Amino acid sequence: MFAVVRTGGKQYRVAAGDKIVVEKLAGEAGDKVTLDDVLFAGEGSDLKDTKGLTVAAEIIAQAKGEKVIVFKKRRRHNYRRKNGHRQNHTILKIVAIGAEEKKAKKAAAKADDAAPAAAEA
DSSP states (O other), rough: OOEEEEOOOEEEEEEEEEEEEEOOOOOTTOOOOEOEEEEEEEEEEEEEOTTTTTEEEEEEEEEEOOOEEEEEEEEEEEEEEEEEEEOOOEEEEEEEEOOOSSHHHHHHHHHHHHHHHHHHO
């Protein structure tokens, strides 16, 4: 099964076991992350409803990208500026693609609480 998720303003096609490099996310190596913004999901030619669908991932490492050199020059004016930039990245390993379970548990707990109150009345 695959999914297309959006994080950091970019879209990634992922499947279980994939490793992707995304814009920096908060967390340390080994932390679990849930990607909620699933745009598209399916298996083969079968498409799946993305409502409530999440992608579970694990942070492998926090890293920096390659250095980008920004050089400005105006000829004949003795104007030269050189700057470097390294973007922060997070390396993720996709653990699973599936429905969100936490909301279902909360809804079930609320239903259980409402049932005894109705029985007492």
